[in-house]
Amino acid sequence: MFVWKNVFSFILYHFFALHGLFHIVTLHIHWGTFLFNLFLAELSNLGTVSGAHRLWTHRSYQAKLPLRLFLLFCNNISNQNSIYDWVRDHRVHHKFSDTDADPHNINRGFFFAHMGWLLVRKHPQVTIKGQTLDFSDINNDKLIQFQRKYFKFLAFFSSILVPVLVPWYFWDEHWYNSLCMTFVRYVGTLHGTWLVNSAAHMYGTRPYDSGIKPTENRLVAYITMGEGWHNYHHTFPWDYRAAEFDSFNGNVNTIFINFMAKVGLAHNLKTAPVSLVQRKKFNSTIGTKINKT
Template sequence: MIAFSVSGQNSIYDWVRDHRIHHKMSETSADPHDANRGFFFSHVGWLMMKKHPRVIIEGKKIDMSDVTDDPIAMFHMKYFWILKLLCCFVLPTLTTVYVFDETWARAVLAQCFMRYLLNLHFTWSVNSFAHLWGHKPYDKNIMPSENWGVSIVAMGEGWHNFHHTFPWDYKAAEMSYLINPTTFFIDFFGLLGWAYDMKEASPNLIEAVSKRRGQQHK
């Protein structure tokens, strides 16, 4: 929750709900960042305008009980603005000034503008770049694609054709550690026992699905 607050994005509740609708209603008008509406809309435009009515209707049907039952997620929702201001802007700026001995101007520029904006654009690139460009070895009939550029900036979230074909695979990619530090992060917390019951698509399943639905290339 603290690490998430550092990114300065919307609440965990909103994020989870929008992500679930995105997978369930992918590339329809009920998808919050429907890539059929173009690069700009899927990248950031969707956050700048009113939601399509179908997004709201479908959003209400999503089971969010696991999130509402989670005291940490609810704590985050309750203190959303305090946590966002503190973790995303105040503490990083103070750390830059007092730990790294930088000037106030540089600290504010680096943390409140550069880091924050880059973080947002890198995250958004999953919904835009990785839904528009890349190859589709697992399912050629969907827009999500394998985009290594997005994987570099979004810590492994660019293997998006795999992620939409096997959304329950915790690695969000076929390869555990190929441009995929997020999997390493989850595995680390798996060792501590904080992350558990991680599901994975078996090599046999991946091969069978790829042969049937994936883009074949020679």
């Protein structure tokens, strides 16, 4: 039942991360190492959110080759499975959300949805139902298949090796401090992504569809730079903003995609029609009132 490789790996990751936090509190980390990993965390988020999620999973916009290469590079830094595996799991999650076929089914509890699903074997229904979905686009994407083939090397090189070596080489950071700070960044970005699956499926409001688990969670939105407006996202998964409003609201990834569109690297940005959004909100409000009575 347990995937022991993941269990021991996560224990090790958190050990180094906690040690890194201790070094930060005791001021044993060079300021350059801290800022460098903060910058890498931002790139990691772009690779997961603007790349694996909004571009490749939901195809909510299209990107030219330079942007796709950049997002693939950022995705290697994030090291949250290959794009192929990430897309596969997330499409199954959307299609069969909050059922046994959902890889991180919130009905199995907060911890399971947060990270427990990665520590145990998938429910058989995840595989069975997953085989009914269309993955032809990522199967035929040479860039995604290249990353899938060499992902272990690419992720280790981009997410662990280079982040450890750069502070050690350029400003004489102790290699162990650099390693621990690398895992502070890595574990922190993991938990940020996981909060979307856990907290944003339990805590918050449901103004667009009161009949589903995902919620609007402002805190998660700010932590993940735009992914906490989850009731909207599950109602309109094709909207590249993953939120109703164009205003900031923590949605750095929308700002990034908008900028890429202005410079000609992103196009065909999809949004939900305002009339449809308003109708969904009205129906959700009526449904909530009926349920209360």
